[in-house]
Amino acid sequence: MADVSADPDRALRALLAPGATTVVALDDDDTVVGFAHALTDGATAYLAQLLVAPEHRGRGLGRQMLAEVFQRCRVGRMDVITHTAEGFYETLPHRRFAGFRLYPGRRPARG
Numbered sequence: 001m002a003d004v005s006a007d008p009d010r011a012l013r014a015l016l017a018p019g020a021t022t023v024v025a026l027d028d029d030d031t032v033v034g035f036a037h038a039l040t041d042g043a044t045a046y047l048a049q050l051l052v053a054p055e056h057r058g059r060g061l062g063r064q065m066l067a068e069v070f071q072r073c074r075v076g077r078m079d080v081i082t083h084t085a086e087g088f089y090e091t092l093p094h095r096r097f098a099g100f101r102l103y104p105g106r107r108p109a110r111g
């Protein structure tokens with residue numbers, strides 16, 4: 001997933017882009033404590049960002065926001081690429097697929 005956290009303008013553009021669905025979690029003081037951000041083509045949703053503030057983790061917020069953004073995308077499946085949260089996604093109903101991240105213009109990696 002792209003890291004937009006260091007650039008607020010870029011983050012805002014991503015979160016408000018056409019075809020994007022964003023769910024934001026606030027605490028009692030209206031401070032943002034997490035968000036889920038997905039794109040959809042009408043058949044499949046693609047999770048772009050899921051983040052819970054460290055002090056709010058482990059209380060079901062990540063799972064709740066994921067369910068909410070999934071439901072708002074109105075599709076039957078969501079693709080997720082992760083290199084940080086395999087254990088979290090393993091707790092959800094899923095199928096595993098091989099994945100590739102392409103970098104046009106770069107030399108192909110040699111196996």
Ligand SMILES: CC(C)(COP(=O)(O)OP(=O)(O)OC[C@H]1O[C@@H](n2cnc3c(N)ncnc32)[C@H](O)[C@@H]1OP(=O)(O)O)[C@@H](O)C(=O)NCCC(=O)NCCS
Nearest residue numbers: 050051052057058059060061062063082084085087088091
């Ligand atoms: C991954 C992340 C969103 C999970 O949010 P969270 O609010 O802590 O998760 P939840 O409390 O909803 O956890 C739901 C279940 O997943 C489990 N879980 C959560 N994180 C886990 C992890 N890293 N490894 C294994 N299991 C995990 C919980 O124990 C819980 O299981 P249970 O229902 O059987 O008790 C959060 O840790 C985070 O923001 N991480 C940093 C950013 C990141 O990696 N985002 C994902 C990018 S693809």
